[in-house]
Amino acid sequence: MSYLVTILYIVAFAMFIYGLMGLTGPKTAVRGNYIAAAGMAIAVIAVLIDIRDTENWGLIVGGLAVGVILGVPPALKTKMTAMPQLVALFNGVGGGTVALIAWAEFLDSNGFTTVDDVPSVPFIVGSLFAAIIGSVSFWGSLVAFSKLQELLNKNFEKKVVASAKLFQLANIVLAVAAIAIAIYIGLQADPANAPTPAIWIVALLVVAGLMGLFVVLPIGGADMPVVISLLNALTGLSAAAAGLALNNQAMIVAGMIVGASGSILTNLMAKAMNRSIPAIVFGSFGGDGGSGGVVSASGGTVKATSAADAAIQMAYANQVIVVPGYGLAVAQAQHAVKEMAELLEQRGVEVKYAIHPVAGRMPGHMNVLLAEADVAYDAMKEMDDINGEFSRTDVTIVIGANDVTNPAARLDSSSPIYGMPILNVDQSKSVIVLKRSMSSGYAGIDNPLFTADQTSMLFGDAKKMVGEVTEELKVL
């Protein structure tokens, strides 16, 4: 029977890889996800066959049932705008699973002093590694969730971001402490020794958990998507480590694939912002943003416009580029935008969508929302493809985006976001910025685009204002 289990594992991880390949193309993605899910079902069936003689059937069936009952309703009902935090949450519980398994293993083997496996080294090292990374991922993801869900007090968050240096110092101490505790547990794990007290594994999990909290807490602004991706990769690595410890090939393959792909995704996102992963984790720019804002806020005046003016401008343009941002997601304005674009297209205006890689709170966030409103896949242009077109564009309408359009990134070497690739919105002949107020973006940096000569501001809720523009277009 153990052969059957192994064969089913091989089938399962082959399906993970095939499914993942499908997920990389728009046409095969849905099927790819089904294939990966089927692979997961096969892996679970295989492990249930493996443990068929267990004395804990009640707990196993109960645990699976509770997980399904708790997991499905939020996954089905959560709004698309809240997806980033939901992904962070599901990622976190995965890391939590790994940390809890390591904890249970420690207790079950009296602090790894009575391990059945021979050799016991991979079991012990793998479990300790999984405990650290799993705990970091769990608590880090919880912080990312509460930040995105805006559960944290704004003032508290500001203070934390300002004292980022202090947290980094604490993190170095915590990292050293975690490694020291892990080494101590490892050295004590000799059958000749007395059982290691359970306080040690708890200490390891707490220290690693604090590290997770302290790493993510001071990271502010535009860096949050990168952090979720990084935590996702970390959970994958911890799953692979747990797989090594348990000698489970399905876990090794699936965990490692996620670790590798997550690292690539993290890197892609960091590159899009012209920032390195160490710079994001070890040096947040939230603290500097305040001072940069004060300087640039002193010059220039803001011109406000009306929905009617905006409608006229766009109706007589040859080409309109829509730049969506987080404000569009918050206001759920994607359907309104699509309706407006349809009216413009009926008048012969070409409408394109310029999507910055990190617009919103996750890469591809805007694409998902616009796809929900049936915007054609081809109309969504990536940054590099559309940046040359702004100078040939009559009207660019920025809907709830800020930092990704900030020309300071290109022009002002003293700006904290200097060097970050942006959409060159300021090069188009006229710019309409749709915004709730003059407050700065998530990164807390002032945007000179708003005071530029060709820019006019349309203040209000994105959905409401786009709706008003649409009404004006209808009567033109």
Place this chain on the structure above:
Amino acid sequence: MYTELLANIAILVLAGFVGFAVISKVPNTLHTPLMSGTNAIHGIVVLGALVVLGHLPGDAPWSIKIILFVALVFGTLNVVGGFVVTDRMLAMFKPKKDVVKASAESKGADAR
């Protein structure tokens, strides 16, 4: 006596390269669903919870049982939630041309 470990490390390294190779070319549009999809796949940790809980003797201390029960619930949440969320994101990329056409026509009529 380390042959099993070495074989597993070989699998680990190869799986890493497969991960790199499969992912390196993905359009930005699919980054979010992809992140969500990989998030669901690392739900494989549920296997770890099942294996350890399955091999635990029935008379094991309740503290261990409770920890593993919570681990199993967490792992199941990760798997189920991950795949459902990914499917919902991807459902938006399905072609819905007929619907679009119909709504465009009705809106055109409204606008006169």
